[in-house]
Amino acid sequence: MPVCDLFVRPRAGVFRSCCRTWAPLLAAACSGLVSVQSVFAQAADTPPIDLAMSFRPTQADVDYERVDKADYSKCTIDVERQGKASGWVVSGPEGQILRRFLDTNGDNVVDQWRYYDRGYEIYRDMDTNFNNKVDQSRWLNTGGTRWGIDTNEDGRLDRWKMISAEEATREAILAMASGTASRLERVLVNAEEADQIGLAPPMKKELLANVSGAAEKMRQRVSQTKVIGQGTQWVRFDSSMLMPYVIPADEGKANADMLVYENVMAIVETAGETGFVQIGEVLKVGDAWKLTQIPAPIEGDMLQITDGGVLMQPTSPANQAGMLSQSDITPEMQKLLTDLQQLDSNAPTPQSTAADLARYNSKRVEILSGLLASAQSEDERVQWLTQMIDGLAAAVQTGKYPEGVRQLTAVENDLKQQRPKSKLIPYTAYRRLLADYTVKLQSAMADAEKREELQTWWLEQLKGFVEQYPDADDSADALLQLAITEEFSGNADTAKKWYTQLVDTHPKTDAGARARGALKRLSLEGKSISLSGKGLDGKPISLANYQGKAVLVIFWATWCQPCTEDLPQIKALYDQYRSKGFEIVGVNLDTQRELVAPYIAEHGNSWPHIAQPDGLDGNVAVDFGVISVPTMFLVDKTGKVASNSTSVEDMKELLPELLE
Structure with a gap:
């Protein structure tokens, strides 16, 4: 590789002290008299901007921000130190960060080369074994999630860590x-x-x-x-x-x-x-x-969609036989397993007709019933029954197999008669309820009065299930649905009752954790709020830093249409009151991070945002029991919540009072 080409690759240290100046060393390097490594090893002064901007990522497909050479004079390079880490930060003509070159282990040699786009770090080369060669590369923020390992340090990635x-x-x-x-x-x-x-x-x-x-x-x-x-x-x-x-x-x-x-x-x-x-x-x-x-x-216009690859095939003989010893498989059972395998290999696709789905499920129930009858242990019987129940419930959810409700009811009744203490009774009952609700909802879609009657019926069914099977695993989900439905209907006190029952009876479930957060959210008014997390750029954000200001907290996502519809009015209020001490902190719930930066660039909601890459299942969303977006809190200058369920109209009314 020509010596001058090494300028574009992060290969060596930058911080070892020496009293030489940059110009003669750069000239010597380009003439081949010395190596670039020696230039960086000897140079003590801040590097010239043209050298700093000549560095490029080791990987080719990185879309980072560049600056025309004509604008180099408007860029700046500053020294920064954080603990034992030190380095240079390169800023562009508008003050935006373009590059960072860091020594993270205090040995006076650069081991991280960071590249930015519109102020976000989007790519990083790393020398993690500190031998002056890049061995890891990461794409970050709007650059993606890739993290590659270059084992032999030859500039080509060998495997993906992420x-x-x-x-x-x-x-x-x-x-x-x-x-x-x-x-x-x-x-x-x-x-x-x-x-x-x-x-x-x-x-x-x-x-x-x-x-x-x-x-x-x-x-x-x-x-x-x-x-x-x-x-x-x-x-x-x-x-x-x-x-x-x-x-x-x-x-x-x-x-x-x-x-x-x-x-x-x-x-x-x-x-x-x-x-x-x-x-x-x-x-x-x-x-x-x-x-x-x-x-x-x-080729052509026909998309070849199939239902179930190798991994997603319904549990079949290929793996069920592996759970049984060969001596346990009778000839009758082997035939049933083979029949099931052949049936599942030709399972209906999403484009199949209702008649196709009906034939498939009827035959599958028949085969599973045979396997159930020939099972030699309780574990096997539970296994085949669970398959039957799940298959029927899934078929009804497609909207093409209402007959599954009757079949689930029959399974439930048989279980009650033959195994009155079986845990499969509530398991079947809940899936039968969900299936029944799906069928009824389809018939009520065009009639508002029927939908209202159906909602009342559904709440009664959920209450009945919780009362009959309080300890069942599915009761946690039923209680959460009850609480959410009542909260959406404006019945906060009733919602609190169900949330509290969920926390008391199923505290260790995911639903229980969300219920705890919801109770916290519903009782926030007049209380101090603690909220912190990492921003979209990875830097910490905390409400504690906004003392003395009124703050709107918005839980939002790019896919949320009401969030987008509210933005023009929220931005207008932000522009109107920011000079008087009004700030906004977003909590972004997008699981696809690459969508966020373009959305912000288009819509202008460029205030700080705490990133929640796990969406509604992220720790901040669960901690406040957020069940829909947008969810907004308005916090006063003392850090106490003035409104725990804020609308744009609420903001228009409350902001003048909070900012007096």
């Missing part, structure tokens, strides 16, 4: 477009990762077969399609589900719970034409999402 499902599909598409098999292999599940989650042997074998020979399969698929080629760009991640599914460990597919996206599609663009690439199932291993098959470009 990567989102969306970015994993992007990496796969760009790998195929560039013909880089190693890049694709980094986002495919491997044997070590299959062992990490304890994948069942048959499933492990099938998944690894799907991803084997990646280089040749990739070459063949790209050679036979016009959907992917040189210059193809990844546009979007798409899935038949809005959120990943959890496959519990007790299904026997793995030793730990698995998070899986099903029917994932990548939308791409090649030479101005939009195309689709079938990704299939995407599996989370640790903090990294991995593809379980080689992406397949889709």
Whole structure:
């Protein structure tokens, strides 16, 4: 590599003291007389701006902020120190941060190179073993979630320590477009990762077969399609589900719970034409999402959607047999298992007709009933019954199988007669209730009066379930639904009653934690509030820093339409009263962080925001029992809550009083 090219790569220390000046050393470095490393090792003074701006990330696809050379004179470089860490911060013509070069371990050698865009750090190169070579690279904030490891420090990433499902599909598409098999292999599940989650042997074998020979399969698929080629760009991640599914460990597919996206599609663009690439199932291993098959470009206009990949197939003989010893499987049972496997392999798709779904579920109930009758232990019987109950409930939720309500009722009645103390009775009863509500809601959608009657009926059903099965696991969810419904209806006192009962009877559940937060939120008025967290840029934000100001706290998300509709009025109030001591702190509940910065740039809500990447399940949202957005609190100058359920109209009325 030419010596001058080393200016663009973070290779060595910057802080060792020397009395030499920069100019002669830079000239010597570019002439080949000395190395860039020696320049940085010897230089004591602040580096010139052209040198600082010449550094570039080790990875190519980083969209960081650059400045024209003509504007270099308007940039500044300042020394900063935090404990034993020290370094330089480079600021742009408008005062925005452009770069940071840091020595984090106090050895006077730079080991972190940080790059920014519009004030947000979006990428970081790191030398974690302090040998003057980059071994880790991270994309941050609006740059994404990727965290790559370069084991041999050659500038090419060897594995992903962290990567989102969306970015994993992007990496796969760009790998195929560039013909880089190693890049694709980094986002495919491997044997070590299959062992990490304890994948069942048959499933492990099938998944690894799907991803084997990646280089040749990739070459063949790209050679036979016009959907992917040189210059193809990844546009979007798409899935038949809005959120990943959890496959519990007790299904026997793995030793730990698995998070899986099903029917994932990548939308791409090649030479101005939009195309689709079938990704299939995407599996989370640790903090990294991995593809379980080689992406397949889709030709023509027909999207090839299927229901259930290798991981998401209903529990079938392939894994159930693994939970039974071979000697326990009778010929009759083996035939039923085979029938079930064949049936599930041809399960209906979301596009199937109601008649197809009815035939499938009727046959499945028949097979499971046979397996239930031939089961030789109580655990096996519970297993097959649970499958039957879950399958029927899921079928009703599709809106195409109302018959499932009758069948669930029959299962519930049989359990009451034959196993009156079984925990499956409340389990079945709750799913029968949910199924019944789904069917009734469909028929009442067009009639407001019927919907109101249905809501009353539903509350009565939930109350009856809680009274009959107070200790059932599903009672926690029933109580939460009761409380939320009453709160939305404006019945705060009744809501508090249900929240309190939930906290008392199911304190260790997720629903119990949210109920505690809701009780706290409903009683906030007149009390001091403590709120803190990391901002979108990773820096701490705390309400304690706003003493003496009136503060509006907004829980919001980019997908929340009322949040967007309220923004113009909130911004107008912010502009009107900010000079008088009014501030706003947002709590962002987006799980897709890449959506936030563009939204803020478009809508101008550029006040500080605490980031909650887990959305409504984040610690701040749960701590205040937030159940919908926007949720707003208005805090007075003393730090006490003036309104715990604030609307824009409330703000117009209260702000003049609070700011007097």
